[in-house]
Amino acid sequence: MAAGKYVAYVGTYTNGKSKGIHIYDVDVEEGLLYLRRVVPVNNSSYLIASRSGKFLYSIADEGVEVYEIAPNGDLNSINQVDIDGMRGTHLSTDYQGKYLFVAGYHDGKVTVVHTHRDGSLGSVMDGVYHRGQGAINERSFRPHVTCVRITPDNHFLCAVDEALDQVVIYQIDHRLNKLKEVDVLRMGKEVGPKSIHFSKDGLHAYVLCQITNEIRVYDYHIGKNGYPSFELVQEVSTLSNERDPHDAASAMRLSYDGEYVFCSTSGDDSVACYKIDKETGKLDRLFALPTSGAYPKDIALFPDQQHIAVVNNGQGTITTFKINYEKGVIAMKGRPQKLDTPNCMIFHKIEEPPAEIRNISEAEAEAEVEKRVRSYAPLT
Secondary structure, eight states: OOSSEEEEEEEEOOSSSOOEEEEEEEETTTTEEEEEEEEEOTTOOOEEEOTTSSEEEEEETTEEEEEEEOTTSOEEEEEEEOOSSSOOSEEEEOTTSOEEEEEOTTTOEEEEEEEOTTSOEEEEEEEEEOOOOOSOHHHHSSOOEEEEEEOTTSSEEEEEETTTTEEEEEEEETTTTEEEEEEEEEOOTTOOEEEEEEOTTSSEEEEEETTTTEEEEEEEEEOTTSSEEEEEEEEEEOOSSSOOTTOEEEEEEEOTTSSEEEEEEETTTEEEEEEEOTTTOOEEEEEEEEOSSSOEEEEEEOTTSSEEEEEETTTTEEEEEEEETTTTEEEEOSSOEEOSSEEEEEEEEESSOOSSOOOOOHHHHHHHHHHHHHHTOOOO
16 A cells, blocks of 8 residues: 555444444554544444545445545445345455445345445345355354455456355356356365455465364466366465364455465464465465454554554454564554454545544543434534
């Protein structure tokens, strides 16, 4: 990511003390966060920015809500849409920004929503329910779609199903705005694939596996039949120590320059970093170290790639660390940011940084939200 000023958006569950999306001013050089305000939204469990960088999409109890991102990073609600199913768990878009894809953990559904040029969300174009049952009844008595990701050529959608232990490949019909299942990448029994990412050059795919606590590396290309082909070339552990039944790989991110993979593992409560071999796509682990917080549900690499933020859902904190790639260590920066049940975090570059950094408390942010709700004042 380019140099400049940034904000961080953090989505939270709101069945406790949290009220919605937390907006933080970011000190990139020091790796520190300062709470600016909270935007109310019901259970913002996942959020992403649009390809244009002008809009923010958030999971909500009502479906999906979209916000216009102001020059200073504040959020102004545009509209929300019902996704004709249970609440989603993951969001992504195609490279042209025509579609918003929603992964449904609770109902095993993949939903396609049309996006308008003005940023508003349109109608649901397609919805596909996964069918079947996995190997572990307690976890997989029904499908759980945990990630939806477009392939590098923008023609196929990968839907990761944690319960069925597979990645379903859909071809996107851009004329009819429909999904057509064309293949399935089967991971084996009791693997629990959680998410998929593609390398910056588009030649490799990385699948995070929650149950086996590993990253699987695949060579990726379009086969002679015109459909995606995945060839397994490596399996690497995400753990910092011996495996425990409570360990569960939880989040994975690629660095902006495409040279590193980061992941977090709950139970083990660690964050790991791997160097990507540019020729083979294989991973060489640099470190796997404690996050000083419980259930690191998400991680976010600072724009300078020299710091990382860890979203500790169970601890109710965000901890930030300075990364030393050469020595393979991380060092905590500042005090943990306290907030109830954080889920997801992203950084976003802004055009107009605030005149001053407020760094308000969580209680002050909640009081400000309550005041606006009572007075029906808009969030501007």
